[in-house]
Amino acid sequence: MxxxxxxxxxxxxxxxxxxxxxxxxxxRLNGVEEVVSGYTGGNIKNPAYREICTGRTGHAEAIKITxxxxxxxxxxLLExxxxxxxxxxxxxxxxxxGTQYRSEIFYTTPEQKKLAEDIIQLLEQEKVFDSSIVTAISQEKPFYLAEEEHHDYYNEHRQQPYCQFIIDPKIKKLNKHFSKKLKNGTI
Incomplete structure:
Protein backbone atom coordinates (compact mmCIF):
# COMPACT_ATOMS: atom_id res chain seq x y z
CA MET A 1 0.00 0.00 0.00
CA ARG A 28 11.43 19.71 12.19
CA LEU A 29 8.53 17.80 13.73
CA ASN A 30 7.86 14.19 12.79
CA GLY A 31 4.48 13.92 11.08
CA VAL A 32 4.60 17.43 9.63
CA GLU A 33 4.34 17.08 5.88
CA GLU A 34 4.56 20.76 4.89
CA VAL A 35 4.89 24.19 6.46
CA VAL A 36 4.30 27.34 4.44
CA SER A 37 4.65 30.95 5.52
CA GLY A 38 1.95 33.46 4.78
CA TYR A 39 -0.51 36.03 6.01
CA THR A 40 -3.96 35.61 7.52
CA GLY A 41 -6.51 37.29 9.73
CA GLY A 42 -6.61 40.61 7.94
CA ASN A 43 -8.94 42.59 5.76
CA ILE A 44 -7.23 42.93 2.39
CA LYS A 45 -6.82 40.32 -0.32
CA ASN A 46 -3.40 39.18 -1.50
CA PRO A 47 -1.31 41.34 0.82
CA ALA A 48 2.40 41.87 0.23
CA TYR A 49 5.12 41.83 2.88
CA ARG A 50 5.65 45.59 2.60
CA GLU A 51 1.95 46.09 3.44
CA ILE A 52 2.04 43.61 6.32
CA CYS A 53 5.00 45.47 7.84
CA THR A 54 2.88 48.61 8.24
CA GLY A 55 0.59 46.78 10.67
CA ARG A 56 -2.45 48.31 8.96
CA THR A 57 -3.70 45.27 7.02
CA GLY A 58 -4.92 43.35 10.05
CA HIS A 59 -2.98 40.30 8.86
CA ALA A 60 -0.59 38.31 11.01
CA GLU A 61 2.54 36.57 9.82
CA ALA A 62 1.45 32.94 10.11
CA ILE A 63 2.22 29.42 9.05
CA LYS A 64 -0.03 26.78 7.56
CA ILE A 65 0.97 23.30 8.63
CA THR A 66 -0.10 20.16 6.82
CA LEU A 77 1.40 20.88 17.74
CA LEU A 78 -0.22 23.21 20.28
CA GLU A 79 2.25 22.06 22.93
CA GLY A 98 3.22 45.11 15.75
CA THR A 99 -0.11 43.40 15.22
CA GLN A 100 1.45 41.30 12.46
CA TYR A 101 3.50 39.53 15.18
CA ARG A 102 0.56 38.63 17.41
CA SER A 103 -0.05 35.23 18.94
CA GLU A 104 -3.14 33.66 17.37
CA ILE A 105 -4.51 30.22 16.60
CA PHE A 106 -6.73 29.95 13.53
CA TYR A 107 -8.75 26.80 14.01
CA THR A 108 -10.01 24.80 11.04
CA THR A 109 -12.50 22.61 12.93
CA PRO A 110 -14.66 22.96 16.06
CA GLU A 111 -12.47 20.26 17.65
CA GLN A 112 -9.35 22.37 17.13
CA LYS A 113 -11.09 25.37 18.71
CA LYS A 114 -12.10 23.35 21.79
CA LEU A 115 -8.65 21.84 22.17
CA ALA A 116 -6.96 25.26 21.91
CA GLU A 117 -9.35 26.69 24.52
CA ASP A 118 -8.77 23.73 26.84
CA ILE A 119 -4.99 23.94 26.56
CA ILE A 120 -4.95 27.68 27.24
CA GLN A 121 -7.19 27.13 30.25
CA LEU A 122 -4.87 24.40 31.54
CA LEU A 123 -1.74 26.52 31.02
CA GLU A 124 -3.42 29.38 32.90
CA GLN A 125 -4.58 27.14 35.76
CA GLU A 126 -1.11 25.63 36.09
CA LYS A 127 0.44 29.12 35.96
CA VAL A 128 2.96 27.95 33.36
CA PHE A 129 3.67 31.56 32.39
CA ASP A 130 4.31 34.53 34.67
CA SER A 131 1.70 36.61 32.83
CA SER A 132 -1.70 35.86 31.32
CA ILE A 133 -1.87 34.27 27.90
CA VAL A 134 -3.06 36.73 25.23
CA THR A 135 -3.18 34.23 22.34
CA ALA A 136 -6.36 34.79 20.34
CA ILE A 137 -8.39 31.88 18.98
CA SER A 138 -10.15 32.64 15.70
CA GLN A 139 -11.87 30.74 12.94
CA GLU A 140 -9.71 30.08 9.90
CA LYS A 141 -9.61 32.98 7.46
CA PRO A 142 -8.17 33.17 3.95
CA PHE A 143 -4.46 32.33 4.00
CA TYR A 144 -2.19 34.11 1.52
CA LEU A 145 1.24 32.67 0.75
CA ALA A 146 4.18 34.90 1.57
CA GLU A 147 6.60 35.85 -1.15
CA GLU A 148 9.05 33.12 -2.20
CA GLU A 149 12.04 34.67 -0.40
CA HIS A 150 10.30 34.06 2.94
CA HIS A 151 9.85 30.32 2.42
CA ASP A 152 12.37 28.03 4.12
CA TYR A 153 14.16 31.18 5.30
CA TYR A 154 15.99 29.73 8.29
CA ASN A 155 17.28 26.69 6.43
CA GLU A 156 18.55 28.88 3.58
CA HIS A 157 20.01 31.71 5.72
CA ARG A 158 21.35 30.20 8.94
CA GLN A 159 24.34 32.54 8.96
CA GLN A 160 22.14 35.65 9.06
CA PRO A 161 22.31 37.39 12.48
CA TYR A 162 18.51 37.19 12.90
CA CYS A 163 18.63 33.42 12.43
CA GLN A 164 21.55 33.01 14.82
CA PHE A 165 20.22 35.22 17.61
CA ILE A 166 16.46 34.74 17.35
CA ILE A 167 15.72 31.42 15.65
CA ASP A 168 18.66 29.28 16.85
CA PRO A 169 17.54 29.49 20.52
CA LYS A 170 14.05 28.32 19.53
CA ILE A 171 15.53 25.36 17.65
CA LYS A 172 17.75 24.51 20.62
CA LYS A 173 14.73 24.61 22.92
CA LEU A 174 12.82 22.39 20.50
CA ASN A 175 15.72 19.91 20.41
CA LYS A 176 15.96 19.88 24.20
CA HIS A 177 12.28 19.49 25.06
CA PHE A 178 10.85 17.67 22.04
CA SER A 179 13.74 15.52 20.78
CA LYS A 180 11.54 12.41 20.54
CA LYS A 181 9.13 14.24 18.24
CA LEU A 182 11.72 15.40 15.73
CA LYS A 183 12.32 14.05 12.26
CA ASN A 184 15.46 11.97 11.96
CA GLY A 185 18.48 14.00 11.03
CA THR A 186 17.04 17.44 11.77
CA ILE A 187 18.74 20.08 13.86
Whole structure:
Protein backbone atom coordinates (compact mmCIF):
# COMPACT_ATOMS: atom_id res chain seq x y z
CA MET A 1 0.00 0.00 0.00
CA UNK A 2 1.23 3.50 -0.86
CA UNK A 3 2.39 5.69 2.05
CA UNK A 4 0.14 8.50 0.78
CA UNK A 5 -2.91 6.28 1.28
CA UNK A 6 -2.08 5.84 4.98
CA UNK A 7 -1.75 9.53 5.74
CA UNK A 8 -4.40 11.27 7.81
CA UNK A 9 -3.68 14.82 6.65
CA UNK A 10 -5.02 17.80 8.57
CA UNK A 11 -4.24 21.51 8.65
CA UNK A 12 -3.17 23.78 11.48
CA UNK A 13 -2.66 27.55 11.22
CA UNK A 14 -0.62 29.41 13.83
CA UNK A 15 0.62 32.97 14.20
CA UNK A 16 3.38 33.20 16.77
CA UNK A 17 5.53 36.14 15.76
CA UNK A 18 7.85 36.09 12.79
CA UNK A 19 6.96 33.30 10.39
CA UNK A 20 10.63 32.56 9.78
CA UNK A 21 10.78 31.35 13.39
CA UNK A 22 7.58 29.33 13.49
CA UNK A 23 8.25 27.75 10.09
CA UNK A 24 11.72 26.59 11.20
CA UNK A 25 10.33 25.04 14.39
CA UNK A 26 7.45 23.11 12.85
CA UNK A 27 9.41 21.88 9.81
CA ARG A 28 11.43 19.71 12.19
CA LEU A 29 8.53 17.80 13.73
CA ASN A 30 7.86 14.19 12.79
CA GLY A 31 4.48 13.92 11.08
CA VAL A 32 4.60 17.43 9.63
CA GLU A 33 4.34 17.08 5.88
CA GLU A 34 4.56 20.76 4.89
CA VAL A 35 4.89 24.19 6.46
CA VAL A 36 4.30 27.34 4.44
CA SER A 37 4.65 30.95 5.52
CA GLY A 38 1.95 33.46 4.78
CA TYR A 39 -0.51 36.03 6.01
CA THR A 40 -3.96 35.61 7.52
CA GLY A 41 -6.51 37.29 9.73
CA GLY A 42 -6.61 40.61 7.94
CA ASN A 43 -8.94 42.59 5.76
CA ILE A 44 -7.23 42.93 2.39
CA LYS A 45 -6.82 40.32 -0.32
CA ASN A 46 -3.40 39.18 -1.50
CA PRO A 47 -1.31 41.34 0.82
CA ALA A 48 2.40 41.87 0.23
CA TYR A 49 5.12 41.83 2.88
CA ARG A 50 5.65 45.59 2.60
CA GLU A 51 1.95 46.09 3.44
CA ILE A 52 2.04 43.61 6.32
CA CYS A 53 5.00 45.47 7.84
CA THR A 54 2.88 48.61 8.24
CA GLY A 55 0.59 46.78 10.67
CA ARG A 56 -2.45 48.31 8.96
CA THR A 57 -3.70 45.27 7.02
CA GLY A 58 -4.92 43.35 10.05
CA HIS A 59 -2.98 40.30 8.86
CA ALA A 60 -0.59 38.31 11.01
CA GLU A 61 2.54 36.57 9.82
CA ALA A 62 1.45 32.94 10.11
CA ILE A 63 2.22 29.42 9.05
CA LYS A 64 -0.03 26.78 7.56
CA ILE A 65 0.97 23.30 8.63
CA THR A 66 -0.10 20.16 6.82
CA UNK A 67 0.37 17.27 9.22
CA UNK A 68 -0.30 13.57 9.45
CA UNK A 69 -2.56 13.24 12.49
CA UNK A 70 -1.65 9.56 12.77
CA UNK A 71 1.94 10.66 13.59
CA UNK A 72 1.53 13.97 15.41
CA UNK A 73 -1.63 15.22 17.05
CA UNK A 74 -3.03 18.73 17.00
CA UNK A 75 -2.54 18.78 20.78
CA UNK A 76 1.18 18.06 20.28
CA LEU A 77 1.40 20.88 17.74
CA LEU A 78 -0.22 23.21 20.28
CA GLU A 79 2.25 22.06 22.93
CA UNK A 80 5.17 22.99 20.67
CA UNK A 81 3.47 26.26 19.67
CA UNK A 82 3.14 27.41 23.28
CA UNK A 83 6.64 26.24 24.22
CA UNK A 84 8.46 28.01 21.39
CA UNK A 85 7.03 31.53 21.50
CA UNK A 86 5.80 33.94 24.18
CA UNK A 87 1.99 33.78 24.25
CA UNK A 88 1.84 36.48 26.96
CA UNK A 89 3.01 39.48 24.95
CA UNK A 90 0.39 41.36 22.96
CA UNK A 91 1.40 42.09 19.37
CA UNK A 92 5.03 41.32 20.05
CA UNK A 93 7.66 38.60 19.98
CA UNK A 94 10.97 39.90 21.29
CA UNK A 95 12.09 42.81 19.12
CA UNK A 96 9.38 42.14 16.53
CA UNK A 97 6.58 44.55 17.43
CA GLY A 98 3.22 45.11 15.75
CA THR A 99 -0.11 43.40 15.22
CA GLN A 100 1.45 41.30 12.46
CA TYR A 101 3.50 39.53 15.18
CA ARG A 102 0.56 38.63 17.41
CA SER A 103 -0.05 35.23 18.94
CA GLU A 104 -3.14 33.66 17.37
CA ILE A 105 -4.51 30.22 16.60
CA PHE A 106 -6.73 29.95 13.53
CA TYR A 107 -8.75 26.80 14.01
CA THR A 108 -10.01 24.80 11.04
CA THR A 109 -12.50 22.61 12.93
CA PRO A 110 -14.66 22.96 16.06
CA GLU A 111 -12.47 20.26 17.65
CA GLN A 112 -9.35 22.37 17.13
CA LYS A 113 -11.09 25.37 18.71
CA LYS A 114 -12.10 23.35 21.79
CA LEU A 115 -8.65 21.84 22.17
CA ALA A 116 -6.96 25.26 21.91
CA GLU A 117 -9.35 26.69 24.52
CA ASP A 118 -8.77 23.73 26.84
CA ILE A 119 -4.99 23.94 26.56
CA ILE A 120 -4.95 27.68 27.24
CA GLN A 121 -7.19 27.13 30.25
CA LEU A 122 -4.87 24.40 31.54
CA LEU A 123 -1.74 26.52 31.02
CA GLU A 124 -3.42 29.38 32.90
CA GLN A 125 -4.58 27.14 35.76
CA GLU A 126 -1.11 25.63 36.09
CA LYS A 127 0.44 29.12 35.96
CA VAL A 128 2.96 27.95 33.36
CA PHE A 129 3.67 31.56 32.39
CA ASP A 130 4.31 34.53 34.67
CA SER A 131 1.70 36.61 32.83
CA SER A 132 -1.70 35.86 31.32
CA ILE A 133 -1.87 34.27 27.90
CA VAL A 134 -3.06 36.73 25.23
CA THR A 135 -3.18 34.23 22.34
CA ALA A 136 -6.36 34.79 20.34
CA ILE A 137 -8.39 31.88 18.98
CA SER A 138 -10.15 32.64 15.70
CA GLN A 139 -11.87 30.74 12.94
CA GLU A 140 -9.71 30.08 9.90
CA LYS A 141 -9.61 32.98 7.46
CA PRO A 142 -8.17 33.17 3.95
CA PHE A 143 -4.46 32.33 4.00
CA TYR A 144 -2.19 34.11 1.52
CA LEU A 145 1.24 32.67 0.75
CA ALA A 146 4.18 34.90 1.57
CA GLU A 147 6.60 35.85 -1.15
CA GLU A 148 9.05 33.12 -2.20
CA GLU A 149 12.04 34.67 -0.40
CA HIS A 150 10.30 34.06 2.94
CA HIS A 151 9.85 30.32 2.42
CA ASP A 152 12.37 28.03 4.12
CA TYR A 153 14.16 31.18 5.30
CA TYR A 154 15.99 29.73 8.29
CA ASN A 155 17.28 26.69 6.43
CA GLU A 156 18.55 28.88 3.58
CA HIS A 157 20.01 31.71 5.72
CA ARG A 158 21.35 30.20 8.94
CA GLN A 159 24.34 32.54 8.96
CA GLN A 160 22.14 35.65 9.06
CA PRO A 161 22.31 37.39 12.48
CA TYR A 162 18.51 37.19 12.90
CA CYS A 163 18.63 33.42 12.43
CA GLN A 164 21.55 33.01 14.82
CA PHE A 165 20.22 35.22 17.61
CA ILE A 166 16.46 34.74 17.35
CA ILE A 167 15.72 31.42 15.65
CA ASP A 168 18.66 29.28 16.85
CA PRO A 169 17.54 29.49 20.52
CA LYS A 170 14.05 28.32 19.53
CA ILE A 171 15.53 25.36 17.65
CA LYS A 172 17.75 24.51 20.62
CA LYS A 173 14.73 24.61 22.92
CA LEU A 174 12.82 22.39 20.50
CA ASN A 175 15.72 19.91 20.41
CA LYS A 176 15.96 19.88 24.20
CA HIS A 177 12.28 19.49 25.06
CA PHE A 178 10.85 17.67 22.04
CA SER A 179 13.74 15.52 20.78
CA LYS A 180 11.54 12.41 20.54
CA LYS A 181 9.13 14.24 18.24
CA LEU A 182 11.72 15.40 15.73
CA LYS A 183 12.32 14.05 12.26
CA ASN A 184 15.46 11.97 11.96
CA GLY A 185 18.48 14.00 11.03
CA THR A 186 17.04 17.44 11.77
CA ILE A 187 18.74 20.08 13.86
Missing amino acids: NKQNNLKLETAIFAGGCFWCTEAVFQ FDASQVSYAE VFFATHDPTTLNRQGNDV
